[in-house]
Amino acid sequence: MHEMSLCEGMLRIIEKKAQKDGFRRVLTVRVELGDYSGASEESLRFCFPVAAKGGIAEGAEMEFVYTHDRALRIIDLDVV
Amino acid sequence: MCVTCGCPTTVHAPHSHEHDHHHDHGHSHNHSHGEGTHYHDPHHDDHPDRAAARVLKVEEDILSVNNAYAEDNRRILKQRKILALNFVSSPGSGKTTLLARTLSSKRFTSAVIEGDQSTDIDAERLRATGAPAVQINTGRGCHLDAHMVGHAMGDLGIDKGALDGGILFIENVGNLVCPAAFDLGEAAKVVLLSVTEGEDKPLKYPDMFRAAQVMIVTKSDLLPYVPFDVGQCLANAQKINPAMEHLVLSSSSGEGFDAWLDWLDRARKAV
Numbered sequence: 001m002h003e004m005s006l007c008e009g010m011l012r013i014i015e016k017k018a019q020k021d022g023f024r025r026v027l028t029v030r031v032e033l034g035d036y037s038g039a040s041e042e043s044l045r046f047c048f049p050v051a052a053k054g055g056i057a058e059g060a061e062m063e064f065v066y067t068h069d070r071a072l073r074i075i076d077l078d079v080v
Numbered sequence: 081m082c083v084t085c086g087c088p089t090t091v092h093a094p095h096s097h098e099h100d101h102h103h104d105h106g107h108s109h110n111h112s113h114g115e116g117t118h119y120h121d122p123h124h125d126d127h128p129d130r131a132a133a134r135v136l137k138v139e140e141d142i143l144s145v146n147n148a149y150a151e152d153n154r155r156i157l158k159q160r161k162i163l164a165l166n167f168v169s170s171p172g173s174g175k176t177t178l179l180a181r182t183l184s185s186k187r188f189t190s191a192v193i194e195g196d197q198s199t200d201i202d203a204e205r206l207r208a209t210g211a212p213a214v215q216i217n218t219g220r221g222c223h224l225d226a227h228m229v230g231h232a233m234g235d236l237g238i239d240k241g242a243l244d245g246g247i248l249f250i251e252n253v254g255n256l257v258c259p260a261a262f263d264l265g266e267a268a269k270v271v272l273l274s275v276t277e278g279e280d281k282p283l284k285y286p287d288m289f290r291a292a293q294v295m296i297v298t299k300s301d302l303l304p305y306v307p308f309d310v311g312q313c314l315a316n317a318q319k320i321n322p323a324m325e326h327l328v329l330s331s332s333s334g335e336g337f338d339a340w341l342d343w344l345d346r347a348r349k350a351v
């Protein structure tokens with residue numbers, strides 16, 4: 001259920017990065033997701049487009065890399 | 081997470097924690113992509129911007145903002161020698177009733193931060209014991225986060241010395257899933273499980289029982305009326321989290337309550 005606030009957390013990281021590195025759009029967000037992170041890919045995929053609407057990451061694709069720990073991390077972004 | 085609490089200003093700015101990150105590629109990664117529902121074409125090369133795209137390294141924890149606030153809270157609590165406990169459970173397991181009886185014992189200098197989606201019923205119930213209590217309403221949010229708790233600590237005057245050497249009880253939103261992921265700066269998460277919920281809950285909601293340091297089996301006065309196997313419950317909890325301590329008690333009859341108050345006393349002295 002808390003994936004919406006996780007997505008808001010992701011967007012804050014992305015926006016901070018955009019200010020620093022100056023890009024105008026995010027095409028892909030690559031996320032490391034651990035088995036014990038308490039979050040699910042399905043739910044993040046569902047929430048992210050809603051949270052990202054109207055912002056720099058609107059329409060971005062999500063890619064997931066699975067680990068066996070508690071990881072919940074943005075690895076990198078494809079940006080233009 | 082100002083987005084969650086709607087706070088216009090930042091009280092304590094989150095600082096970025098610089099650290100060396102070693103990405104362990106020793107284990108196999110399952111790479112999943114394009115299996116979910118997409119709004120747009122999943123073929124990269126068809127995207128007009130793809131050709132111009134560059135990869136930007138981020139390597140940042142999604143919970144980093146929350147965790148930075150949690151560390152701020154933890155630092156203040158440590159300075160003030162306060163034991164902070166984060167009470168988590170499904171709705172109605174008896175968190176507020178347990179806190180009311182604990183506060184009424186008057187054994188500790190205490191304050192309470194109450195989290196509920198709506199109403200300040202629980203904070204009112206606890207204020208009746210004479211302890212200061214601040215209510216947080218999370219609205220659509222299903223958990224407390226460290227930023228909200230930082231504000232509430234400020235409201236209680238904790239940074240100004242209002243609770244030095246005492247215990248801060250934080251009652252999280254009734255939810256056996258989401259609060260597990262959010263560090264509030266507490267010394268320990270205390271998970272409650274009432275005997276009417278069934279002994280299988282540690283197995284069904286492992287995230288929460290893995291995150292907790294203590295489990296309290298509550299409403300033991302109802303054991304004669306429900307088919308709840310305490311031994312099986314403890315075995316299930318042990319399977320998920322071998323290091324977790326446990327207590328069995330009733331906030332109605334008071335059975336097992338002295339052991340809980342003694343546990344609190346020891347934990348407070350250890351701060």
Ligand SMILES: Nc1nc2c(ncn2[C@@H]2O[C@H](COP(=O)(O)OP(=O)(O)OP(=O)(O)O)[C@@H](O)[C@H]2O)c(=O)[nH]1
Binds near residue numbers: 177202255298
């Ligand atoms: N029999 C019995 N009932 C209890 C006990 N502790 C709590 N209750 C009852 O269980 C119900 C829920 O208790 P609360 O203390 O409000 O539970 P809670 O976990 O704070 O609930 P939320 O804040 O809504 O998540 C109330 O009707 C209490 O009277 C107990 O030890 N024995």
Ligand SMILES: [Mg+2]
Binds near residue numbers: 175176177202251
């Ligand atoms: Mg309550």
Ligand SMILES: [Zn+2]
Binds near residue numbers: 001222
């Ligand atoms: Zn949730």
